[in-house]
Amino acid sequence: MVDRGPRARMVFSAAQLIRRDGVTATGMRDVVLHAEAPRGSLQHYFPGGKEQLVNEAVQWGGWYASNRIGRFVAGMSRPSPRKLFAAMAGQWIEEFRTIGFHSGCPVAAATIDCAHSADSTRDAAAAAFASWRVATAGALTDMGVAARKANSLATLMISTLEGAVLMARAEQNVRALTVAVRELGPLLDGYVGEAG
């Protein structure tokens, strides 16, 4: 946070508030306060108002999730699809266990709250899912999964992760995430080295 300017801090803060309270309940003033930004800066940096800020927060969420994929793989001595999925779920398990179940995924929140009401936000959510999927599928092909299969498996991994995060927050229990890792892991590794 230290080196970020007010604009980047506001996008980051919006993402944090959206993933905790949803889009509708996140007010522009809350974002300014959370970001410790000057009051007038909101209108200056986001002339498109809340919708622009929300869309950039969703975009940030997609960038963050995509970026993590490469970092997860870089940290593995022998990368595998199972280990990648375990790392993706593991980050949520870690957050839930240490900080609590306060917050979920900002892209999911934007989809739930805005898919019907704001086309530009729905587009931003679709783009975030797409970049996350492309990053995940790319990592899978690097591990030896056939290209035509990698996109499907990446979609399955992200779907299952999103649903498990939801269920974990409702239940205040990481069980849905540990089950997902245990059950999907062998399936994912089963496609390594298959003929493309």
Added chain:
Amino acid sequence: MVDRGPRARMVFSAAQLIRRDGVTATGMRDVVLHAEAPRGSLQHYFPGGKEQLVNEAVQWGGWYASNRIGRFVAGMSRPSPRKLFAAMAGQWIEEFRTIGFHSGCPVAAATIDCAHSADSTRDAAAAAFASWRVATAGALTDMGVAARKANSLATLMISTLEGAVLMARAEQNVRALTVAVRELGPLLDGYVGEAG
């Protein structure tokens, strides 16, 4: 709808608006209008206000999803876990293709919007997921899945379905759902008849 009294109509309408717009954006007046209920009836039937109405809508969602499990299985000549999951996803695919991607799952929406802010709603969402999981796991054990495995597979099915519904709404495309059915189906059927 024809035979329902105003109370049941308001719970149903609340669920419909919540799954389209989220909890925060759903106003009490919108519910009364949607339900074509008398203005004063809201306070009469729901003295606990919006939180009570939302919680009952979430409970309705859990009841509906649980109830569908038995109906899906009853409609199959030779029930299998793969067919059950295909039916669960198929209902969403059908809705998205015929009505559009306007609405998702009310339990997911309640979790996203209220997990941090309203304990009673989070509890209602957890209870809804639990009853859905129990119904699904029961159907799986009836098909020959070992009892200790059935609960995990039911959790996986619901997680994956919830995430795929989210992604489908963002992308305005049922692909995430068809991928989930194709990829998870063989895994699910692999546990039929395994030693418990």
